[in-house]
Amino acid sequence: MTRTDLKTATFIAYKTITNGHKSTIALIVFILSLSFFNLMFVSGFLNGFSDGITESMIDNSTAHIIVMPQEEPTKKNFILEQARVRAEIQTIPGVEASTRHYQIGGSFAYDVEKNGKYNYVSAPIIGVNQAEEKKVLFVQKNMVSGEFPDNLRDDEIVMSANLTGGFGTSQTTDLGGAIVGSQVQVVYSNGIMRTYTIRGVFKITMGSVSNTAFISASEAESVLSTYDNASEILVRVDLTQNTLDGYADRMAKMFPTLRIEKYTARLSSVGILVDAFNIIAIIVSVISIIVAAITIFVMIYVNAVSKRRQIGILKAIGIKESIIEVSYIFQSIFYAILGIIGGSIIIFLIVIPFLAVKQIPMPFGSARLVYTSFGIFINIISLIIAGVLAGFIPAKIVANEDILKSIWG
Amino acid sequence: MIKVKNLVKTYPGHVPTLALKGVTLDIAEGEFVALMGRSGSGKSTLLHQLGLLDMPTSGSIIINKTDVLSLSEAKRTKFRLQNLGYVFQEYALIAEFTALENVSFPAMAFGDSNSKDRAAHLLDLVGLSDRVNHYPKEMSGGEQQRVAIARSLINNPKVLFADEPTANLDTVSTEVILKLFRKLNKDLKQTILVVTHEPEDKKYVDRVIWLKDGIITHP
Numbered sequence: 001m002t003r004t005d006l007k008t009a010t011f012i013a014y015k016t017i018t019n020g021h022k023s024t025i026a027l028i029v030f031i032l033s034l035s036f037f038n039l040m041f042v043s044g045f046l047n048g049f050s051d052g053i054t055e056s057m058i059d060n061s062t063a064h065i066i067v068m069p070q071e072e073p074t075k076k077n078f079i080l081e082q083a084r085v086r087a088e089i090q091t092i093p094g095v096e097a098s099t100r101h102y103q104i105g106g107s108f109a110y111d112v113e114k115n116g117k118y119n120y121v122s123a124p125i126i127g128v129n130q131a132e133e134k135k136v137l138f139v140q141k142n143m144v145s146g147e148f149p150d151n152l153r154d155d156e157i158v159m160s161a162n163l164t165g166g167f168g169t170s171q172t173t174d175l176g177g178a179i180v181g182s183q184v185q186v187v188y189s190n191g192i193m194r195t196y197t198i199r200g201v202f203k204i205t206m207g208s209v210s211n212t213a214f215i216s217a218s219e220a221e222s223v224l225s226t227y228d229n230a231s232e233i234l235v236r237v238d239l240t241q242n243t244l245d246g247y248a249d250r251m252a253k254m255f256p257t258l259r260i261e262k263y264t265a266r267l268s269s270v271g272i273l274v275d276a277f278n279i280i281a282i283i284v285s286v287i288s289i290i291v292a293a294i295t296i297f298v299m300i301y302v303n304a305v306s307k308r309r310q311i312g313i314l315k316a317i318g319i320k321e322s323i324i325e326v327s328y329i330f331q332s333i334f335y336a337i338l339g340i341i342g343g344s345i346i347i348f349l350i351v352i353p354f355l356a357v358k359q360i361p362m363p364f365g366s367a368r369l370v371y372t373s374f375g376i377f378i379n380i381i382s383l384i385i386a387g388v389l390a391g392f393i394p395a396k397i398v399a400n401e402d403i404l405k406s407i408w409g
Numbered sequence: 410m411i412k413v414k415n416l417v418k419t420y421p422g423h424v425p426t427l428a429l430k431g432v433t434l435d436i437a438e439g440e441f442v443a444l445m446g447r448s449g450s451g452k453s454t455l456l457h458q459l460g461l462l463d464m465p466t467s468g469s470i471i472i473n474k475t476d477v478l479s480l481s482e483a484k485r486t487k488f489r490l491q492n493l494g495y496v497f498q499e500y501a502l503i504a505e506f507t508a509l510e511n512v513s514f515p516a517m518a519f520g521d522s523n524s525k526d527r528a529a530h531l532l533d534l535v536g537l538s539d540r541v542n543h544y545p546k547e548m549s550g551g552e553q554q555r556v557a558i559a560r561s562l563i564n565n566p567k568v569l570f571a572d573e574p575t576a577n578l579d580t581v582s583t584e585v586i587l588k589l590f591r592k593l594n595k596d597l598k599q600t601i602l603v604v605t606h607e608p609e610d611k612k613y614v615d616r617v618i619w620l621k622d623g624i625i626t627h628p
C-alpha cells in the first residue's frame with residue numbers, strides 16, 4: 001500500500017463519513033459508545049470490587065505485612081521484645097506505622113434476658129494498643145454503636161456486630177443482642193475467666209476481623225501473663241516508595257528467625273474471590289469486545305452492502321480492492337474512536353460522579369469503578385482492533401464481488 | 410489499438426448462455442467506432458470484456474500492444490486505471506463526491522498531484538465549469554453523463570469505452586453527448602468505442618460494427 005493509496009483510501013472514508021446519513025452515523029456512534037461503556041463499566045466495577053475487598057482486608061485485618069513468631073527450629077508463641085522489633089522495622093524507609101497484637105481464643109457468654117439462659121459464642125480476642133492500632137488498621141471507622149477509644153480500659157471490650165448479634169447481622173450463633181454497656185463473660189483458652197463491659201460495636205463483613213473482639217494490650221498481657229511480646233506485628237507501608245516484596249525481603253533479612261508474611265498470603269478464600277472476579281472481568285471484557293466487534297461488523301457490512309454499486313464503480317474506474325478495504329477500515333476506526341469518546345464521557349462524566357453522589361453499598365464499602373491507565377489503554381486498543389477487523393472483513397466480502405454484479409446487482 | 414481475436418463468452422448456469430460466439434475485430438488508434446445491434450446481441454457483453462470489467466471464456470484481447478487477459482487481477486486493475494476510460498449507461502458517479510471530486514478522483518488514485526486543476530479543465534471542456542462543486546443529485550442526467558465522460562478522460566486513456574451513454578437522456582442531451590464524443594475524437598485523437606442501439610447515432614462515428622447473436626455481422 002503506497003502513500004497515494006492511503007491518501008485515496010482516506011479521501012473515500014472522509015467523503016463517505018462527511019456526506020453519509022448523519023442519523024446512521026449517530027446511531028453507529030451511539031451503539032459503539034454503549035459497547036465501550038459496557039466494556040469499561042463491567043471491568044471497572046469488577047476491578048472496584050476486587051480492589052475494595054483487598055483494601056478492606058488491608059485496612060481492617062492484615063495491614064500490608066504481618067510479622068509472626070519464630071517457627072523453626074522451635075515454634076514460639078510470641079515475638080519477644082516487640083517494642084525493639086517494631087523500632088527496627090520503623091527504620092525501614094517507607095514504613096508508615098506498626099502495631100502489635102496479642103491473639104487469644106475465648107468463649108463469650110451473655111444472658112440477654114437476664115433469666116439465666118446464656119447465649120454462647122467462641123471467637124478470637126485481640127489485645128491492642130488502640131492509639132497505635134488506629135495508625136495501621138481502621139476498625140474504629142466501622143463503629144455502629146459506642147466507640148473504640150485510644151484508652152480502652154482493661155475491663156472494657158469492643159466487639160464485632162457478628163458476635164454481639166443485632167445491627168442487621170444474621171449469624172447462626174451470636175450473643176443474641178448484646179449492646180454497648182452490656183456485660184459479657186469471657187472464658188479464655190487458658191482457663192482464665194473475665195467479665196467485660198462492651199464499649200463499642202463495629203460492623204465489618206470482610207476478613208477475620210468480622211468475628212473478632214478487641215481488648216486492651218495490658219489486659220491481654222494480664223490474661224497471658226506476659227509482657228512486651230506480641231502474637232503478631234502488623235506493618236503498614238508506603239507502596240509508592242518500594243514494592244511489597246521489597247519491604248518483606250528487607251524485614252526477612254532484618255529478622256531471619258521471624259516469619260514474614262505479605263497480606264496477599266492472607267487473602268485465602270477472599271483471594272479466590274478476587275481471582276474469580278478478575279477472571280470474570282476478563283471474560284466479560286472479551287465478550288464486550290466480541291459484541292462491539294459484531295456491532296461494527298454488522299454496521300459496516302450493511303453500510304458496504306448498501307454501497308455495493310459505489311464499490312463496483314470504484315473498481316470499474318481502476319481503484320484497487322485494497323484501497324476500498326482500507327477506506328472501510330478507516331471508517332471503522334473513526335466510528336470506534338467516536339464510540340470510545342462517547343463511552344468515556346458516559347463513564348467519567350456521568351456514571352463516576354453519579355456513584356460518588358448516590359453510593360451503592362457493598363460488603364467492603366461503596367461500589368466504585370476502578371481503572372488503571374493500562375486497563376483503559378487495553379480497552380481502547382481492544383475496541384480499535386475489533387473495529388479494524390470488523391471493518392475489514394465485510395469490506396473484503398463486498399469488495400471481492402464481481403464488478404458488474406456490484407454495479408447492477 | 411485494439412485487436413480482438415475469437416472472443417467467446419459463456420455465462421454459466423443450468424443452461425449456459427453463449428453471449429459471444431468468437432468475436433474478432435480491430436480498432437485503430439484515433440478511431441471513433443459504434444457497436445450496434447439489437448437488444449441481447451452481445452454489445453454490452455463485448456464492451457465489458459474489452460473494458461476489463463469481465464473476463465471472457467476464451468480468445469484474446471490486445472490493447473495498446475498489451476495482452477490484457479494474461480495480466481493478473483491487480484495488473485488488470487492498474488491497466489484499467491491508466492489506459493482505459495469507461496462511461497456507463499447510468500452515469501455511475503460517486504454520490505458523495507462533487508463533480509470536481511468525481512472527475513479528479515481517478516487521477517488522485519493514480520498519484521497525480523495536479524488532479525484538481527486537470528479535472529477543472531476537463532469539466533470546462535464538457536461545458537460544466539459552473540457545476541464543479543455540485544453533487545450528482547444536484548445535476549441533470551445529461552450533466553451527470555458529461556461529468557462521467559470528463560472522469561473517463563482524466564488519466565488520458567488510450568481508449569474510451571461508452572456503454573449506451575445516451576440511453577437515459579433526452580434528445581437534446583443525447584446530441585450534446587455525442588457531439589462531445591465527436592469533438593474529443595477530433596480534437597484529442599481519442600479512440601472511442603461506443604455501444605448504441607440508435608441508428609441515427611451512426612452519423613457521429615467513423616465506423617459501425619454490427620453485432621447479432623454474439624457474432625459480428627458487419628465489421
